[in-house]
Amino acid sequence: MLGIGTLAKKVFGTPNDRKVKASRPLVAKINALEEEFRALSDDQLRAKTEEFKKRAAEGESLDDMLPEAFANCREGARRAIGLRAYDVQLLGGIFLHQGNIAEMKTGEGKTLVATFPAYLNALSGKGVHVVTVNDYLAKRDAEWMSKVYGFLGLTTGVVHPGQDDMSKKQAYRCDITYATNNELGFDYLRDNMKSDLADLYQREHNFAIVDEVDSILIDEARTPLIISGPSQDRSDLYLAIDKLIPSLPEDAYTIDEKQRSVTFTEEGNEALEQLLHANGLLEEGATLYDPESTTIVHHVNQALRAHKLFLKDQQYIVRNGEVVLIDEFTGRMMSGRRLSEGLHQAIEAKEGVQIQPENVTLAQVTFQNYFRLYNRLSGMTGTAMTEAEEFQEIYGLGVVEVPTNRPIARKDEDDAIYRTAREKYEAIVEEIKVAHAKGQPVLVGTTSIEKSELLSQLLTQAGLPHNVLNARHHEQEAQIVAEAGKLGAITIATNMAGRGTDIKLGGNVEMKVMEALAANPEVHPDTLREKIEAEHAAAEAAVKEAGGLFVLATERHESRRIDNQLRGRSGRQGDPGRSSFFLSLEDDLMRIFGSDRLDKVLSGLGMKEGEAIVHPWVNKSLERAQAKVEGRNFDMRKNVLKFDDVMNDQRKLIFKQRREIMETTDVAEIAQDMRYEVIEDLVTKYMPPKTYADQWDTEGLKAACREQLGVDVPVDEWAAEEGVDDEHIIERLEQATDAAMAEKAAAFGDDNMRLIEKQILLQTIDGKWRDHLLRMEHLRSVIGFRGYAQRDPLNEYKNEAFGMFEALLDGLREEVTTTLARVRPMTEEERQAQIALLQQQMAAQQQQVDAAVHEAEAALIEEPAEAPAGRLPGFDENDPSTWGNPARNAPCPCGSGKKFKHCHGEIA
Structure with a gap:
């Protein structure tokens, strides 16, 4: 009997079906225009772009122009790169333009889909950002799709690390700019540390299309982007504490694998105190609970996390004497990324590599708050439905599942669960042997480098030739992926999320053509291509005959989405294929989330050695466990975002203030307003309202005016006059300071004075903001303890953060006013002394350089x-x-x- 929900879907269709159906008429309009646009010449197609731009400038909405613009773009792509978009690709483009996430399966051509909304939105002249997960994909997609945009008269830019300022600015000023999420976020932060409008990289945040949107907006959004500078070196302390951790007994700490946390027990604290005393790290008589011990406690906790939660070849690898983090979702190395709050240094101490100094945060932003800056945001991926709630709640993005161009022919088998990891791996090797014997290519998914290398050893012992794709071998990624669909190929890979990979049955034609051209440069490319395409067709038919790509996963991930991404590598564009998950009760997910119950079930069934349980109910049970984990992770991210939203409001206000100062040629009025507020605060402090004249501290006010305002005024004489009140004093102080500043402007010259005021304002804002970030970090790390006093930590954080921000603004006014009061032109003697000092410094630097060069030369000989x-x-x-x-x-x-x-x- 059908349930009510199932019956309703049968009658009315799902919400997704209704969205797809509602967009079909638009696709029909685009198709109706195809013949008209096909009849145009190349120049006429380009002229259409100029016509659309003009119409957009005159106020016509992009929505009204969509059918014509999409038809023009489809014809441009057909002529420029030989690809004619399918109807489902047009559907995907429509959903992207509407500000949705288009869920499209692997091999459905998402790269081409992005050209339609990018072209349409670029017509407004405000720029479009296409966001990719790595630099390779940014460069590849920009190079490929720039042929389409260029053909239609639009410019394309690509932003990547290590780019010089001029080419980066030019890339951002193009109609369509390809860049990674990291580079966009960092450039936003860099822009808000600049002091001249001409130095800014980015324009306004108009429209963004995020490729692999789940990877960027969910997986990577757990870590904020931070620009930092070095602080004091504490290498000795890290090394000293690191030596203590291995000597702690096991009952000294408890590990919670679900929450990924480790804490000292009561016995552990006592053992730790004794060790710290014995090693001279804690003074005699001092305890871990003393306020003075905060730094030591922090370092000890980080060392414990480094040893017990961060495992080599899982969370990081050591490469060239450096600890490099590994992205748990893609298995890629994250060069340049460092863990904060001394955790990275603790791992470096544990691994015995050089300890880099800790950093002080100069600027930071989360991906959630960066991408919410865009007027319109959209995204595409093969797997988003499982996280639809988070996309809607955090970013206001709907998820639409776009139908595939051809029906999916892949067979997804039920999971096979074994009692032990050993039995599981034995079964996996046997399964691979069977597939390899009939020539079926196999893609084996693993969750860590360690497990991929263990499986590699087992396959080597079994005499099965294979390739390994993980963070250690990422340089050969393109080559390995190109060969993964060949007859009989076996490829072991860490998570395939966000790799931009399209595994083609029989191998990749383009890669084969490039290799053949490199080996035979004298042969004509067309001749080589014809030959290779003929060979490929035969190889593809043989692979299809063998059953297509077999995706064999060795474990379930915490997120169903990552599992679905791996599955999706097989069965592209209606190709045959199969997928299967091999699990054991010793897998991390099974062990942490409810393996006891399953163990009882398996024991009750009287399973023999090497036997597996395979049943749809088990799949359902596992998916429920994964859904719970996803829900918990979402709650954690949501909680982090609530705290960051408090900071984000302050960040936007400070960055807006900076931008206004940079855009203003004359900031004298801003400086004057600040000075007047400081005067009011001083008068209120030394001449409190509703007090008599004999209660005023006129001497204190006079000294404060000299110190903070740079004026020596007879406040005591003014106060002695008949009928003078605080308003009169304020007015006279304002006049005196205005006169003093006017004198300075005359001495410096008006233009120089305006420049000095602007630089002082910007430098002071930056300095105060950096100090504020540090204080907010400290507040965030301890605010959770307020929960023990039955107080909501978030409300407490909001209240304290507001008070700290008010203090920042007060301190900003005072420092700007005091600094400007002390600025004066140099005398000739001071100028000469400054020149002499600079010359001495340059000579000393040159001596250091000469000595270093001499030392290097001596080392060579x-x-x-x-x-x-x-x-x-x-x-x-x-x-x-x-x-x-x-x-x-x-x-x-x-x-x-x-x-x-x-x-x-x-x-x-």
């Missing part, structure tokens, strides 16, 4: 450890008996160029 023996009379390089006693590190007298100890002096 390795000196012998002992003085070489002088050549004796009758020396003959062919007769060792005439050489005397050469030093072991000296060049060998035989003239070989080797050291003596490695040549004739070598000890047998």
